[in-house]
Amino acid sequence: MLPERARIGLIEDDPVMGGSILQRLELEGWHVTWWHSGGEAINGISAVSGALDLIVCDVRLPDISGELVFNAVAKIPNAPPFMFVTGFGEVDQAVRLMRAGAVDFMTKPFAMDEFLRRIEAGRRTTNAELRLKGYFLGESRAIQSVEDLLHRYARHDMPVLITGETGAGKEVAARLLHQISPRSSEPFVSVNCAAIPAELLESEIFGHEKGAFTGAQRRHLGYAERAGKGTLFLDEIGDMPLSLQAKMLRLIEEGSFHRVGGEAPVALGARIVTATHRDLAVRGGATGFREDLYFRLAVLPVTIPPLRERLEDIAWLLDRFLENAVSRSDVRIRGFSALAEEAALAHPWPGNVRELRNRVERAVALSTSEWIMPCDLFPEHAAVSASFAPLADVRDAAERRQIERALEQTGGQIAKAAGLLAISRTTLWEKMTRFGLVEGPRSES
Template sequence: MSLKDRSIALVEDDPIMGESLVQMLSLEGALVTWWRSGGEAIAASPRHRPEAVICDLRLPDVDGEQVFLAWANSEMPPPFVFITGFGDIDQAVRLMKGGAGDFLTKPFEKDVFLERLADLLPRRSEFAGACLGVSPPMRSVQRLLDRIAKVRSTVLITGETGTGKEVAARYLHGASSSGELPFVAINCAAIPADLLESELFGHERGAFTGAGQRHLGYAERAGGGTLFLDEVGELRPELQAKLLRLVEERTFRRVGGEKDLAFSARLVAATNSDLQAAVAIGRFRKDLLFRLDVLNVAVPPLRERKEDIAWLLDRFFEEFAALVDTPLRGVSALTEQAAADHPWPGNVRELRNRVERAVALGLGPWLMPSDLFPEALQHQVVDAFGSLAEVRNEAERRHIERALGCASGEMARAAKILGIGRTTLWEKMQKLGLRAG
């Protein structure tokens, strides 16, 4: 395993030994922190999180064992490699039994030291740090969102239903400087049209029948955070005009209100519709589209990012398995292959729903293809009893293919083998979709 970019702490009071180890590790690409006393290392333990600690057992102020115990009581303690003299071997063995990783007696060979250290480091996934996906398309989306997070411009997220547009919006919000402020989401297609204005902008008491008190809308509740408008293409024309004002002037007015209120949140809109086409037929305002589409993020469908399927499958399995008492231990390789072959018309949402059902109903010990795709079993039963015409056509197809093979693709010879005329053979081949040669 490579030490490149791995965080290593060194506790060594000997300047010559310490310098040598720092140089050796740095040449391997490791990021080294050197503490020259045990007390210094103990003081740093609450806030420093190296991936491994190299520690001399004999230190001038405290014993190396005390350093180990200080780290062992912290959250997620790192593995320790102790550097010992022959007289300290018993102590080192005792510490290993207590949870330390390894020990090396002086003097030790460089290659042995590096190999033993590398073996102790926690394995890094190839996709460590991935939040939205592990495929190249989703990594590209995540990099774009990371850049957008540094500014407050309006964002339009596009993509098919179920691709994870809201997940992308939440990631953007979390990556921004306002990540601790509210993220307020509203589905413009899910709220009745006559209530949407009140829900979005709020209303004053008495604004309409049933408005018994002031109601703060989503735009106001978002504060300085993020207002996420999903399915923005479903907004009625009159609401599109009011949304345009919200974007252009950064102000809005409650229903029945007389005072303009400042809009402080970042606006993120999402749609699975072709807004350009909607503009062309007069269903969506062109000026609003321009205002919303300042920064565009396109989330690709799941079928275009196959590498994410197994990754998402594992994540959803772990999520749902933690919520129910299930005999399932994991996802089988056959299921992963079946999932990779599925077209996923419902995208990530479909995958999530299928895993939730499979975990709830699976009998274990492994989640199998029939758990994920129970409808496939029904189709197999139906397919096994095809019609007589289908059976006859399939038999004729195989027989004609064998005859053509024996005749090296020559139609006249194949027809003679089959005992039919060449014209009849040609007609049958046309019907069955066969080609000579």
């Protein structure tokens, strides 16, 4: 349900299209401000930007381009989100604008029902709605920005390239993209290009006809064909042999492929999503990744940040993996000790989320207590018996972490945080002062 009299800015010089959009939006409960040129829109948006929930802008305007309007408005504090309306020949420009921060684009002509659905998805979200919004990948602002981007990409059929370190969660992101897309009821087919021998990879992706080579006793449907109208996910695309890269390029450009040994083209119905831990943009030369293929795969790019750059997700992931591991075993574990959480926050996590999951599953299998301790998560450190921190330092570190979590959960309200921690406000304030957590005037609210 739209917030009461939600506001939209419309930048459209065509009186017929503009009038049609205005009439339908007002019938749907939007309050619409219509500007007929880019210059007029920039001046008008500057005065009311915070009050607008979305701007719908034509890419081609009579005085300046929609891109220049977007660039100018982006500099205004509390700028509203932008959705572009484009002609078919302007799709590349619209994709570039999405990378720059636009929330969506639609190609003319479009169905009004789909247009209404897309503006509802792209409009500014209120603070109350943000609190109610559930995220699947984590709690940190960095990973939630990734998830928001995936939701924007899910509306389109163009290729998506997911980059990030090994174990960061690229396949999880690809599966989420599939689940929130209109293709969610179709197959999700995952192929690890690094795990299949190079001489077999072409046959596995494209399939082969009977008799295509020695041992081909019957027709074999490849992953591209088995994906149907769903998603074909090619993991570790950077390890694909050069000879096969050329065929992948033709697949994307022509939308069809040939089975090995086949003569008739087979139409590709699936969306292509790829992932790699390599930086394909800087590779080149005789043994590198094809630059033309890279640009066709990276139409809609997204990067998964490593776990060490999103510490807010560690406790969230610990709890999630613990719940999953315990549900598959007969052990009774209540949770992680404060010391275990501190050890997890101090760990560099070179293996990212995959390493964290593996450590939790091992801890559940080996723990002899109801609480997981640091030695359960990091048994390799248990043998270093000579390395002890003063007990007071360990206790202070654990207390500081719990106070920070309580303050974060209560929005910095000392009274509520003290209630969560079961201590008085005076005691909490004294500890905050000792731990250097006091930044401004004391708040008792």
